[in-house]
Amino acid sequence: MSTFRVWIARLAGLFGRARRERALAEEMASHLEMQVEENLRRGMPLAAARRDAAIRSGGLECAKDAYRDQRAIPFVDHAVRDVHYALRVLRRSPVFTLTVVLSLGLGIGANTALFSLVDALLLRSLPVARPDELVLLRWVAHDGAMSGSIDGSINRDEGTGLVTSTSFSYTTFQRFHDDSQSLSSVFAFAPMEQLNIVVDGDAQVAHGQLVSGDYYSGLGVTSFSRTDDRPGR
C-alpha cells in the first residue's frame, strides 16, 4: 500500500517541476540561513559562519539531485529534462532546425508516397471479383520458332536463348476461348496507343485498350454486354 502511495507521489512529481524546484531551493536556502544564524550566535565571524554552513550542507546541487531522484521517476525525469534541453538548443539555431525539419519531412513524405505506390501496385490485389483465380497465358519458344508470325510484344532471354510472349494471334485466342475446359472464361486485351475522342464536339487524346467480349464478365466487373464485340455492333 505504502509502495503504491510512493509511486503515485512519484508520478505526480513529474509535473509542476518549476514550482517544486523553487520550493526545494527555498527550503534548502532557509536551512542554510538557519545554520549561518546559529553559527553567528556561537560567535563565529560571518565569513566563517557561512563557510561552515556550506560544508555541513554537503553540497547543495548534490543534495538537490538526490532529492529529485526520490521526488519523481529518475529516468522519466531525466528524459523530460533532455527534451527540454534539446528544444532550447534547437531554438537557438533556427536555420539548422529548419534544415533538419525540412529534410526529415521530405524523407518521411517520400517514403510514404513510395510505399503507397508499392502498396497499390504490388501488395494489394486487383479490384476484380476473384483476383487469385486470374491467370495470364504466355508461350515460350526457341528463338525464331514462332516469333516471325506473331505481331505483339516479345521478350528474348539472352541467357537461355528462349523467347516468351503474352501475345497470341486472334485465331489462337478463339481456339482457347471456344475449347477451354479448365477456365470459366477466356478473354483477351491489347493496347491501343492513342485515340481521338470527341464528346459534345470537344476532341481529346486518350489511351485505350482493345478487349474481347468476355473481358468484363470474366473479370467479374459489370459493364458492357458480351455481344458488344460482334462485327456491326
Next chain:
Amino acid sequence: MADKTDVWQGTLALMVLRTLQVLGPVHGYGIARRIEETSGHQITLNYGTLYPALLKLEQEGAIRGAWGVSENNRRARFYSLTRAGERRLETETERWRQTSAIVASFLNPAPASR
C-alpha cells in the same frame, strides 16, 4: 561508529519520526540539529541525506510538510507526524528493540559460558 556521517538506511526514518513525535511540527534544520544532538554529535546529516528521506516519508504518508514561519521570522517547511506515521513509529520502535536485544544477546558474553 566507524564513520561519523554514516546513517543506516531505515534508521534515519525512525530517528526522524521519533524527533517529530517529541518536538511536534519542526523544520528540516530543527530535525537535523535534534538528531545530531541526540546522537551526541556522532551523526552529521547533510542535505542530501536528510531531504530525500523526508520526501520519502512524506510520499509514504508518514509525515506531512507545510510552509510556515520559523521563530526567527524565516519561511520554512514544517514537518509533522500523521496518524499513519504514529502507527509506523510504534511498530518500528518495537521491531528495533527486538533486533537490538537479539544482537546484544549475541555480543554480550554470557557469564555461564566462562
